[in-house]
Amino acid sequence: MGYRAKFEVWRGDSSGEGALQPFDVDVEEGEVVLDIVHRLQATQAGDLAVRWNCKAGKCGSCSAEVNGRPRLMCMTRMSTFEENETITITPLRTFPVIRDLVTDVDFNYVKAREVPSFAPPEGVAPGEYRMSQVDVDRPQEFRKCIECYLCQNTCHVVRDHEDNKPEFAGPRYLMRIAELDMHPLDVRNRKEDAQEEHGLGYCNITKCCTEVCPEHIKITDNALIPMKERVVDRKYDPLVWLGKKIFKR
Numbered sequence: 001m002g003y004r005a006k007f008e009v010w011r012g013d014s015s016g017e018g019a020l021q022p023f024d025v026d027v028e029e030g031e032v033v034l035d036i037v038h039r040l041q042a043t044q045a046g047d048l049a050v051r052w053n054c055k056a057g058k059c060g061s062c063s064a065e066v067n068g069r070p071r072l073m074c075m076t077r078m079s080t081f082e083e084n085e086t087i088t089i090t091p092l093r094t095f096p097v098i099r100d101l102v103t104d105v106d107f108n109y110v111k112a113r114e115v116p117s118f119a120p121p122e123g124v125a126p127g128e129y130r131m132s133q134v135d136v137d138r139p140q141e142f143r144k145c146i147e148c149y150l151c152q153n154t155c156h157v158v159r160d161h162e163d164n165k166p167e168f169a170g171p172r173y174l175m176r177i178a179e180l181d182m183h184p185l186d187v188r189n190r191k192e193d194a195q196e197e198h199g200l201g202y203c204n205i206t207k208c209c210t211e212v213c214p215e216h217i218k219i220t221d222n223a224l225i226p227m228k229e230r231v232v233d234r235k236y237d238p239l240v241w242l243g244k245k246i247f248k249r
């Protein structure tokens with residue numbers, strides 16, 4: 001059964017100026033928040049800017065904040081709200097607004113480029129990589145990432161701290177480093193990278209990133225905490241310590 005819902009949608013531009021605009025919109029059974037945004041575009045706000053692509057939770061484009069919670073709009077069912085509730089839709093808070101619900105997520109591309117790519121052992125060419133499934137079981141989970149940036153948007157280290165952005169790669173890219181560290185053939189020192197170059201130390205394992213991940217990747221438990229443990233092991237491993245002493249002589 002359809003009903004009419006109350007919405008408040010952020011309208012603004014890159015100047016930083018903007019406001020919530022109220023709308024009354026029809027809702028049909030089985031719809032998701034993105035359907036409502038499309039209905040608004042078709043009926044009351046033809047110039048409302050929104051980014052989306054697959055409408056199937058797989059492209060990671062339609063990220064926004066619904067009632068203040070970072071969500072994929074295409075995977076947020078209207079049936080999860082009360083019919084008399086006013087639903088707010090605002091852009092991701094951690095990234096600058098381009099227009100309305102569209103943010104500039106360039107921060108994430110910059111961070112992606114800062115992670116050195118897969119480093120195979122010398123003399124092993126592409127096509128010659130050999131490893132067993134058991135060797136890749138753990139990092140395989142991280143490959144489910146759809147790059148929606150909900151985790152990057154949610155992490156408190158950068159959410160309200162613009163000044164931390166240069167030093168902190170964010171959960172998505174620390175997870176990428178963990179993935180490479182767990183890769184059986186990668187030879188680069190990812191532990192040092194994570195700690196020295198990508199701000200692993202800023203993460204105080206609040207797990208907010210994990211809570212918002214639409215792919216249910218256990219970012220904190222399976223990537224960040226193991227990475228932190230390895231960094232600590234390395235730092236306090238007596239052999240590593242001894243090795244460092246000898247080489248420094």
Ligand code: SF4
Pocket residue numbers: 144145146147148149150151152172209212213214215216217219
């Ligand atoms: Fe999105 Fe999850 Fe990937 Fe983060 S780890 S970008 S929340 S899919």
Ligand code: F3S
Pocket residue numbers: 154155156157170171202203204205206207208209210220224
């Ligand atoms: Fe941020 Fe996730 Fe760590 S939310 S503080 S990266 S556990």
Ligand code: FES
Pocket residue numbers: 052053054055056057058059060061062063072073074075
């Ligand atoms: Fe692709 Fe929502 S439109 S994830």
